[in-house]
Structure formats: structure tokens, C-alpha cells
Amino acid sequence: MASFVHRIEVHYKKDPREKIRTDRIRLLGFSIDELQLVDVYTVATARRDIQRDELQEIGARLTNPVVQDFVVDEATTALFDYAIEVGFLPGVTDNVGTTARQTIEDYLGIKFGDGEMVSSSELYFVRGRLAPDMLTRLAATLANPLVNRVSIKTRQEYGEEGMDRVVPQVRLHELPAAGTVDLAIPDEDLARLGKEGICDPETGQRRGPLALDLAQLHAIREYFDRQKRKPTDVELESLAQTWSEHCKHTIFASAMDDDIPKGLYMTCIQAATNEIRAEKGDRDICVTVFTDNSGAIIFDDEYLVTHKVETHNSPSALDPFGGALTGIVGVNRDTIGFGLGAKPCINVYGFCVGDPASDPKLFRGKDRASPILPPLQILDGVVRGVGVGGNCSGIPTPQGFCYFDNRYAGKPLVFAGTVGVMPRQHNGQNLYQKKAEPGDLIVMVGGRVGKDGIHGATFSSEPLDPASPVTAVQIGDPITQKKFSDVIVKEARDLGLYRSITDNGAGGLSCSVAEMAKECNGCHVELDRVPLKYPGMASWEIWISESQERMTLAVPPEKLAAFTGLLERREVEATVIGRFTDTGRCVVDYHGSTVMDIDLAFLHDGLPRKHLATVQVQKTYPGPDLPCPVRLDDTLISMLGRRNICSTEFVTIQYDHTVQGGHVLGPVQGKGRVQAVATLTKVVPGSKKGVGLSQALFPAYSEIDPYRMAGAAIDTAIRGLVALGISPEAIALLDNFCWCSSDEPERLWQLKQAAKGCYDYAKAFGTPFISGKDSMFNDFSGYDAENNRVRVSVPPTLLISSIGIHGDVAKAVSLDAKVAGDLVYVIGTTEEELGGSEYFAHLGYPGATVPRLDAAAARTCYLRLTDAIAAHELVASAYPVSHGGLGVALAKVAIAGRLGMDITIPGTLRPDFFLFSETLARFVVTVAPDHKRAFERMLGADALLLGKTGGSRLRITGRTLLLEQEIARLEEAYKAPFRRF
Structure with a gap:
């Protein structure tokens, strides 16, 4: 002491x-x-x-x-x-x-x-x-x-003495090496064991959720009955981590109804990618999909790029800063752990939170105990967390979004993603391939192990309730991670000092070591060799802790001295904690006793399969029965100020998006600094190519039509890159499903429809999925101020992220109008499709007609548009129409360029519906007059000329004058909501 x-x-x-x-x-x-x-x-x-x-x-x-x-x-x-x-x-x-x-x-x-x-x-x-x-x-x-x-x-x-001197030291009592758990108990007690965890013999308290259901516990009991012994607490905790929804994605893997016998993942997501790749043949851009920590596509003949987007929802609800920080540095490690190690080169983020002006009175316990954090505090924390993670790691963060809905007040959604870059080969070896061999040493590098992050995987597989464990919260250390990231990716990898690598994420060592053990069919761990933050941790805690900034590597014995010597010189701790074997077993020793000895086959594949049933949701959603306003000036001003449309530059400016020197098109563009939906970054010095990124989600569509919701997200994510000049042929997708009440048949039906939408629309566009993640129980269960039971569930949310390779970044176009006199076009037809739109939300109605999509026709149009942008350089600016519709898109293009427009819309629809419909497959494009004929010849009937740029006002006319506003006033409305943040 x-x-x-x-x-x-x-x-x-x-x-x-x-x-x-x-x-x-x-x-x-x-x-x-x-x-x-x-x-x-x-x-x-x-x-x-x-x-x-x-x-x-x-x-x-x-x-x-x-x-x-x-x-x-x-x-x-x-x-x-x-x-x-x-x-x-x-x-x-x-x-x-x-x-x-x-x-x-x-x-x-x-x-x-x-x-x-x-x-x-x-x-x-x-x-x-x-x-x-x-x-x-x-x-x-x-x-x-x-x-x-x-x-x-x-x-x-x-007084004169000031504050007290406090030393926050951990004091723990040494616990036994391992205890046994009796599973020969009634189902009622088994269910409590799965929900609340093992009863600690020292304290008499439950340790926290195992998130195991009765069928799973029965399978475990039967396995150990065959072994003629009881499981140890280490074995049961390890099985819980490995079998958790967070790690095994049991809902996506389970059979569903009679038409999805192989599960949603294999039937919809994986099948779409496999079929697209087979159809493309030699044009296939994929390198590695679904099998590694990230997905990878071809960048050029020498390099590949990786992408992965994770969620960190449950921890961020409890500690927004730590949850988001851990999320971003964790997905950085997914990049470092791809193949033999990719260099993180771009970060992305996404925050779905409640209205920051609201203060819902929700509590995890009775009598106003343990209040939830208000949305503004959550938003502030997650923004800072991603900023610290990226800025301290020297990784640019150009791409991201915020989405606001009070249904995220109980549990926010926090998305964190990373793009990596690596050579495809070095000294004749494919760097995207890895395999631990029997005899390789198990080496843990980076941070030490503590009690932070215990039960993180199982905690994230449960609804948020009063029993949510404090130990599930972690805070990342980006400085420590930066040290080992650089030494691994820039030195050890190319020296060939290890054969395989993965990150210590969900489940800690229990998952990372056991996952790598599948490569060689066995492992033997000496748990007492694991370096700890403080003494006194129990063996099960060491094994499953998710303490951050750790990687696990397979190092050949003859390379150990060179490897550990290199890391020591770079001030990175590296410790041998065991050896990979070919015994077919995962064996863990602690202080001379075996605390875990399980067949790898049972550990990874013993999870009993479920057969899920769905029930179709049939609801009627009314639309507004209101006349069209004579003038739409105030309407447009109000729309620009809506939370999901206005500027969130207060987030963007907290992130360094130019570090590493690859910035081409950033998160805000034009003189008026309008939020872009896509960004473009160079990741290989000297190359003219760049990586384009975009994201899209439409939670407001989910309750009305989850199938079309998926189509809207896919189309919009693709369109963001098309507007830069990236062809659909060079685009891949990532899916992140964040669902609620995922044990309810009605919610499962919505999930099934959304997954089917992913299959159909990805196939139609020819854009494969290369990675994904699902988070299934995004619900808050607690009490209101009057002690009434309350359940707040997020709207079913699907984030689609897109990554594409731009052939020549010098030919990319930004979103801002450039020159007075340029022609303004809308690409694509506009229909009366306002169900779930921002305009109907503004009016206080959901509406019933979610935008539908002819993806095959849209793809043909997108190929022609990217040809007009990148090959023929006919386009001055391009911006995809999204939330808020055409009127908002026109205003943003004008604000970005601080350049007025004179627009005439056709009389085919009600003027407000035409301007604020969210019909898909549309762009606002500006074109120089000299290019008019060539542009219209290339785009054909898809291009509708609306007017031209010029002056200081946005003027829109139909049969009568609909609105006329100074661009400066529109800019003020667009930036006002978060100006004070």
C-alpha cells in the first residue's frame, strides 16, 4: 500500500x-x-x-x-x-x-x-x-x-486544507481457484441462474447475467453429465460468453418459420453475397467476407481495404463516454486483428439518441432509484468518447451521423466503425490469411486485465434493467492501443513474427483464445500468467474480463524472443499465457489446478438450435388530412431546423478528419458548411484512388414497412457514394441490425421482412455484404416517476454502411452549388411517398406509404450518373435526396454554395408533397450550361431540369410562387438547433 x-x-x-x-x-x-x-x-x-x-x-x-x-x-x-x-x-x-x-x-x-x-x-x-x-x-x-x-x-x-487526498486503490480478497456449479436443480432455479448468474460463495450475491435460457442450460447439464462431473464456474461463465447472443447471433442463426430453415444470416445476408460474387466472377471486388474480424475488398493490385461497424449500446447507456470510447477503440482492434493486421485509417460513427431537449423521468429501480441519463448527457458523452478514441489514436473521423427519436431515450444506439488498409501480400505471403499452428505460443499484448468489462457480452444480450452490472462498463485507453497498433502493423507483421492475431473484445480471453484455437483445434492456457491490474481476481473473472487494449497472437516459439524484444522496446507489455494445441480441447489451468477442460466442438457448436416463429404485424397508419399551405416558406424553415435534418457540425468539429493527410471530401462541404452524407479519403500515399464512405438508416419507416425500410437504407447508402462518382460496381455494404423485444413474434416478423429486403435489394444493386453485426435486445425495462413499470424499446433500426473505391479522387464532386448560371436537375421521378417522412412527422402523422424502389432501374441510372461524373466530368455538384425530400436537398445544395436558385416544379403532385416526399433513387445535380446537351443525352428521361443557380435567394415556383427565402436565412435555420451546443 x-x-x-x-x-x-x-x-x-x-x-x-x-x-x-x-x-x-x-x-x-x-x-x-x-x-x-x-x-x-x-x-x-x-x-x-x-x-x-x-x-x-x-x-x-x-x-x-x-x-x-x-x-x-x-x-x-x-x-x-x-x-x-x-x-x-x-x-x-x-x-x-x-x-x-x-x-x-x-x-x-x-x-x-x-x-x-x-x-x-x-x-x-x-x-x-x-x-x-x-x-x-x-x-x-x-x-x-x-x-x-x-x-x-x-x-x-x-478552508485552507482544500479537498481530501484520495487514492482509488482496488482491494480484493483472494478467491478460490474455481468452484463447481450444481446444475441438477429445478428449472425455476436454472432459469434464475441463467438470468442473474452464479451465486458467489464468498458474498452470497449473484455475479451477473449469464444470458442462458433453459434449453441452453439443459444442453450444458447433459454435456457435463456425460463427463460425470459438475461444471466449474469458469466453464459455465465461458460457455455463457461464447453462446451469448452478442457473440453467436443466435436469432440470426436460428431457423425461422417454415421458409427460413437455415436462419436469416445464411438465407438473406450470406446468400446475397455468395450469389453476387458468383455472378460477378472476375469482377468480384471481395477479398474476405464474414470470416474475419472485418470484411475486405480490393483497393488496387497491391492493397486491400477493410471495414467493420460495431455497436456499443448497452455500455453507452450506463456510461456514454466510456461506452463510446470502448466502442471505437474496440472496432479499431477489429481492424488490427484482420488477417495479419491492417492499419486503421478511417473512423466512422453514428449516434441514435433521444431528443437532447427532453428529460424523460425513467428509473432502473423503484422509488426513483438509479435514474437513466438524460439524452443531452448521453449525446455529450458519446461524442466525447468517439473523439478521444479517434483523436488520441491519430485516426481521422470524417464520416458519421446523428439521429434523434425519443424511443432511444431508454437505450441509445452507438455505432462505431473503422476502415483499414493493408498490402495484399508481403514476401509472397497473403497478409489477409492467418492460421495458428499447434505448438504456437499464446501471447497477450497490450493492457492488463481488471474487473472492468466482466459480463459485457452477456450484459449486451439482455434488456437494460435494474440488475445491469457495473462491471460491464469499460473505459478504453487509446494511447496504449496506439503503441501496440503501430508496432504490430508497421513492424512485427512484416517481420513475420506471428501466425495469427485477434482482438480481446466480447468475452475477453475466453472468446479470443478459444476462437483462435479453432484454427489448430486446441489450446492450453495458464491463467495465473495473465498480467493483472491488481491482485485478488478470481479465475473466472480473469478469463472473461473484457478489459480493453488487448490482442491475442499465435507466436512460433522460435520467434518469441524477437517478438517480445520488439514490443519491449516499444513499451508494449507482452506475456506468454499458454500454447495452442491439436487436442480438440480448450484447457485452462490456474495455480496448478485445471479450471476448464471442454471439447472445442461443444464450446463452439454445442449451442442448441432454436426454431423461431413470427407473427405478421398488420396496423393502419393515418396520414394528414390537411390542405397544402399556400406558401411553404415557413414550412421549409421548420424542416431545415428538424433534429434529423439540421446541421450537427458541433459533433464534426470535435473530430480530426484530416490527420494522416488523406482528406479529399470531408464531413462538411461548401462555403456554407453543410453536412455531407458521404466522404472521400485517400488511404494509400501516391495513389489517385480513394475510399468513399456513406451510411443510411430509416427507423421511422420500420413500423410501417420494414421490407421497404431496408431498401431505403441500402439505396441511400449506395447513392451517397454514387454522388461522389463511385460506380455501384465498386461498392460493398455492411449491415447493422439493432432490434428490440427480439423474443416477440411480431418483432421477429419485422426482422424477417427487413432481412429479406436486404437480400432482394443487395442482389438487385449487385452490392455484396462484407461484414455485419446485430444487437437484438435494445429495450429499457424500469419505472416511471410514479413507480409504474415502463418498457421503452428502440424503433427497429437497420444501419447500412457503404464503402466504395473511387478511381480518381481528382474527378470527385462535392455537394455544393458552384457557379451562378449552372443548371439544376433532379435525377429520378418523384412520387407521393411520405409515410414515415420528416414532413409527416413535422405535421404529427406517421403516414402509410413508405417509398418503394425499383432497384434494377435505379442501378442503371446510377451507372450512367457515375459515368457522367467521373468519366466525362459533366457534373458540378451532386447530392442524394434523403430525409426531408427534394425541398430540403435543394436548400442544402444552395446553402453549401451560398448561392441562390430559381426553381420551377411540375404540377404533377401537391406542391408540399412534391417538395417533401422522400421518394428514393433521386439526386439534386448542378451542371454547367455548356454540358447540358451531353448530360441530358447520358441521363435521358431520368433527368428533370428544374431551374438554375444565381442570386442570393432560393425561389421555388409551381403554378404560383411557393416560397422565396434568402439563403442566409435558410442557413441560419439549418444551423440554429445545435449552435449553442
Whole structure:
């Protein structure tokens, strides 16, 4: 234990963040005058006291002397009414503290030992009188009780001594190597075991959800009956992780009704890709699909690019910052773990949250216990989490979206994705292929193992309820990950120092080692060799912990010295924890005892198959019975200000999208800085090619027609890339299903329809799926303020991500109107299709007619349009029509270019329906007059000339003048909703 504790407090001479911080807290309803922030470092050592002059030097190294001052073992003086200190609870990852510790170690020339540490905290000085309940609420806003400790003092209590010196050390009692679990119990008790977990013999408390149902528990019991023994807790926990919905995707793998005997994944997603690849033959762009940590397509003759999009929904509901940070660094590891290691080169994100202006009163426990976080706090946390993950890792984050619906208030959806790049071969070896061999050493590299992340996989396979475990929350460490990412991808890979690699994600070592063991048919792990953050962890905790920043590699014994020596020089910890075998078994030892010995075949394939039944949903959704307004000026202004249409640049500017130097077309475009739906990035220096990315989702369509919803998402994701000039021939897709109440037959019917839509539309466009992920139980179960049981489910949500290769980025076009006098076209016909549209939502109605799609005809049009853009350079700008329809798309193109338009629409539909219908397969395109004839010849009847650019106003006429607005006013409406964030 630490004997000497010192405290260094760093404050700004003039804090540039103070006004923004204060305004943000006021925005949340706290009447304060000022909110100052002091950074605190607590240094705890056991071996010797650090001298005063050394502490002063350490303080100087933790301070920017131009703008900051510091004090050592003294209280910072300031004018305030309350002091609130927020630090991390024991065992929670403290990235700032870790970096400070390394700085001190470098300066003193020592290494901190057991019981020694540096922890960070934030000390807030609040000026302004607050009632006691508001002070408590403010502290809850600044901290998260699941990961933070909070101390509050008044000015009088603060006095001359200041805040207390707190050392957040973990203290655990050593637990037995392993215990056995009796499964010969009644089904009622078995069901409780599956839901609440094993009863810990030391504490008498349940350990947390196994997420195993009765059929699964019966199969496990029968297996161990055949072995003539009881399972150990390690074995049962390991089976729970491996068989979890999160890892095994049991709903997508199960037979469904009479027409899907092989399950939705094999019948719809995998089958579409296999059939597309077979039809393409030599034109197939896929390299690796569905079998590795990411999917990969051909970039050029020398390189491939990978893509993977993950979800981190449940952790983000509890700790938005940690959940999102863990999500983005976790999917970075999916890239590093592809083949023999791809370099992460682009990050993407997506946030589905409740309206940030709302504050739903929902609680996980009775009597207002454990309130959910308000949407604004969730949004703030997930934005910061992805930012820290990407910015600290040096990975550009150009692509992403926000989508708002109050049904995401109980459980947000947080999407995190990464694109990687790697050579296809090195020294004659295919780098996208890997295989552990018997005799290879199992080596864990990166961070140490702690109690954070325990039951993460099983927790994510359950609805969010009062029993959601604190240990499921993790906080990532991007600095540690950056170190091993660079040494693996830039050095060890090309030196041939390992044969296989994967990340420690869901299920930790229990899943990563066991998955790699399938490559050689066996593994033997010595669990007591695993490096820990602190002593006292039980064997089952070490085995299933999802502590971050870890990879597992298969290293030939003769390469071990070279491998570990290289990592040591790069300050990356690497530990041999076992050996791969060919025994057909997964064997785990701990302190000389065998705590797990299971057939690999049973571990991976013993999961009993389900046969799911669906029930068709038949509902009627009314549309508005309202006349068309005579003028649509106010309507367009209101539409531009809707949460799902307006600018979210406040998110974009927090992410570095130009690092690594590949930026071509970024997240906001044009003089007016309009949010793009697609981005373009160079990932191979010297190549004229680039990677285009886009995403689309239409949750508002799901309840009305989930089949067409899938078509809308696929079409829009493809159109985003087509608008850049990328041919459908060079595009691949990723699917992310986030469903709710997935054990209900009606929800399963919607899922089935959406999956069928994926098959049909992907086939029609010829765009294969290369990777995907599903998250099935996105529901909140709890109480309202009056103690009534409440269940809040997300709308059935399908995110489609697209990746495509642009042949020459110099010929790509952005979305903004460029030159006065250019012609404005809409490509594609417009129908009265407003069911689930933003316009009908604005009017307060769902509507019944979701846009339908002729994908084959659309594909033909898209091929001609990309030819006009990239081959003939006839197009000045292109923008896909999406949420809000043609009127919103015209306004955005005009705002981006800060250039007016004079538009005339045909009289085929009601003017408001024509302007705000969300009919698919459409673009707004501007073309120079000199190219008119050639462009119209190429696009034919698909191109409808609407008008031309010029002036400072958007003017739209039908049979009468419909609207006329200054572009400046439209821009203000578009940017106003989040300007204060």
C-alpha cells in the first residue's frame, strides 16, 4: 500500500474553456455564475517519499507554463461557493493518470510498483448559490456514479486544507481457484441462474447475467453429465460468453418459420453475397467476407481495404463516454486483428439518441432509484468518447451521423466503425490469411486485465434493467492501443513474427483464445500468467474480463524472443499465457489446478438450435388530412431546423478528419458548411484512388414497412457514394441490425421482412455484404416517476454502411452549388411517398406509404450518373435526396454554395408533397450550361431540369410562387438547433 501521497493541482491563468463550460451547465438548467476547472494529480508511492524539488519538477512537466500554474500539496485558491471533485472509482481505467505516471517514471528513472499509482481527477469550483438538491443534481451531471467518485465541499468546508487526498486503490480478497456449479436443480432455479448468474460463495450475491435460457442450460447439464462431473464456474461463465447472443447471433442463426430453415444470416445476408460474387466472377471486388474480424475488398493490385461497424449500446447507456470510447477503440482492434493486421485509417460513427431537449423521468429501480441519463448527457458523452478514441489514436473521423427519436431515450444506439488498409501480400505471403499452428505460443499484448468489462457480452444480450452490472462498463485507453497498433502493423507483421492475431473484445480471453484455437483445434492456457491490474481476481473473472487494449497472437516459439524484444522496446507489455494445441480441447489451468477442460466442438457448436416463429404485424397508419399551405416558406424553415435534418457540425468539429493527410471530401462541404452524407479519403500515399464512405438508416419507416425500410437504407447508402462518382460496381455494404423485444413474434416478423429486403435489394444493386453485426435486445425495462413499470424499446433500426473505391479522387464532386448560371436537375421521378417522412412527422402523422424502389432501374441510372461524373466530368455538384425530400436537398445544395436558385416544379403532385416526399433513387445535380446537351443525352428521361443557380435567394415556383427565402436565412435555420451546443 502507498505510504506517501502527494497532490498536484493545475489551473489556468485564464481558462479559455470557462465560458463554454459555464454556458453549457446553464443550458442544462443550473443558475450558476461561473464554473472553473482544476486538473488534479494524486501521486501515491510506497517505497520512498518524493522530495519537494522533485515534486516541483513533476508539476512543471504536467503543466503548460505559458497558460497554466500549479500548486503542490496545497489548496488552489479561487473565488467560489462550492467545490466538486470528480475522480474515478477504484479499478476504472484512468488514461490521464496513466500518462502522468509514465511522465513521472521517465523523469525519476523508476517504475511504480504494486500499490503505487498516479490518479487524475477534476476539481470544479462553482460560483453561484444553489439549493441542496440542485447542487446534488449538478454533481450528478458532472459525474457518472457507475465510474466516478464525487466529493462536495462548501467554501467553508474547503478552508485552507482544500479537498481530501484520495487514492482509488482496488482491494480484493483472494478467491478460490474455481468452484463447481450444481446444475441438477429445478428449472425455476436454472432459469434464475441463467438470468442473474452464479451465486458467489464468498458474498452470497449473484455475479451477473449469464444470458442462458433453459434449453441452453439443459444442453450444458447433459454435456457435463456425460463427463460425470459438475461444471466449474469458469466453464459455465465461458460457455455463457461464447453462446451469448452478442457473440453467436443466435436469432440470426436460428431457423425461422417454415421458409427460413437455415436462419436469416445464411438465407438473406450470406446468400446475397455468395450469389453476387458468383455472378460477378472476375469482377468480384471481395477479398474476405464474414470470416474475419472485418470484411475486405480490393483497393488496387497491391492493397486491400477493410471495414467493420460495431455497436456499443448497452455500455453507452450506463456510461456514454466510456461506452463510446470502448466502442471505437474496440472496432479499431477489429481492424488490427484482420488477417495479419491492417492499419486503421478511417473512423466512422453514428449516434441514435433521444431528443437532447427532453428529460424523460425513467428509473432502473423503484422509488426513483438509479435514474437513466438524460439524452443531452448521453449525446455529450458519446461524442466525447468517439473523439478521444479517434483523436488520441491519430485516426481521422470524417464520416458519421446523428439521429434523434425519443424511443432511444431508454437505450441509445452507438455505432462505431473503422476502415483499414493493408498490402495484399508481403514476401509472397497473403497478409489477409492467418492460421495458428499447434505448438504456437499464446501471447497477450497490450493492457492488463481488471474487473472492468466482466459480463459485457452477456450484459449486451439482455434488456437494460435494474440488475445491469457495473462491471460491464469499460473505459478504453487509446494511447496504449496506439503503441501496440503501430508496432504490430508497421513492424512485427512484416517481420513475420506471428501466425495469427485477434482482438480481446466480447468475452475477453475466453472468446479470443478459444476462437483462435479453432484454427489448430486446441489450446492450453495458464491463467495465473495473465498480467493483472491488481491482485485478488478470481479465475473466472480473469478469463472473461473484457478489459480493453488487448490482442491475442499465435507466436512460433522460435520467434518469441524477437517478438517480445520488439514490443519491449516499444513499451508494449507482452506475456506468454499458454500454447495452442491439436487436442480438440480448450484447457485452462490456474495455480496448478485445471479450471476448464471442454471439447472445442461443444464450446463452439454445442449451442442448441432454436426454431423461431413470427407473427405478421398488420396496423393502419393515418396520414394528414390537411390542405397544402399556400406558401411553404415557413414550412421549409421548420424542416431545415428538424433534429434529423439540421446541421450537427458541433459533433464534426470535435473530430480530426484530416490527420494522416488523406482528406479529399470531408464531413462538411461548401462555403456554407453543410453536412455531407458521404466522404472521400485517400488511404494509400501516391495513389489517385480513394475510399468513399456513406451510411443510411430509416427507423421511422420500420413500423410501417420494414421490407421497404431496408431498401431505403441500402439505396441511400449506395447513392451517397454514387454522388461522389463511385460506380455501384465498386461498392460493398455492411449491415447493422439493432432490434428490440427480439423474443416477440411480431418483432421477429419485422426482422424477417427487413432481412429479406436486404437480400432482394443487395442482389438487385449487385452490392455484396462484407461484414455485419446485430444487437437484438435494445429495450429499457424500469419505472416511471410514479413507480409504474415502463418498457421503452428502440424503433427497429437497420444501419447500412457503404464503402466504395473511387478511381480518381481528382474527378470527385462535392455537394455544393458552384457557379451562378449552372443548371439544376433532379435525377429520378418523384412520387407521393411520405409515410414515415420528416414532413409527416413535422405535421404529427406517421403516414402509410413508405417509398418503394425499383432497384434494377435505379442501378442503371446510377451507372450512367457515375459515368457522367467521373468519366466525362459533366457534373458540378451532386447530392442524394434523403430525409426531408427534394425541398430540403435543394436548400442544402444552395446553402453549401451560398448561392441562390430559381426553381420551377411540375404540377404533377401537391406542391408540399412534391417538395417533401422522400421518394428514393433521386439526386439534386448542378451542371454547367455548356454540358447540358451531353448530360441530358447520358441521363435521358431520368433527368428533370428544374431551374438554375444565381442570386442570393432560393425561389421555388409551381403554378404560383411557393416560397422565396434568402439563403442566409435558410442557413441560419439549418444551423440554429445545435449552435449553442
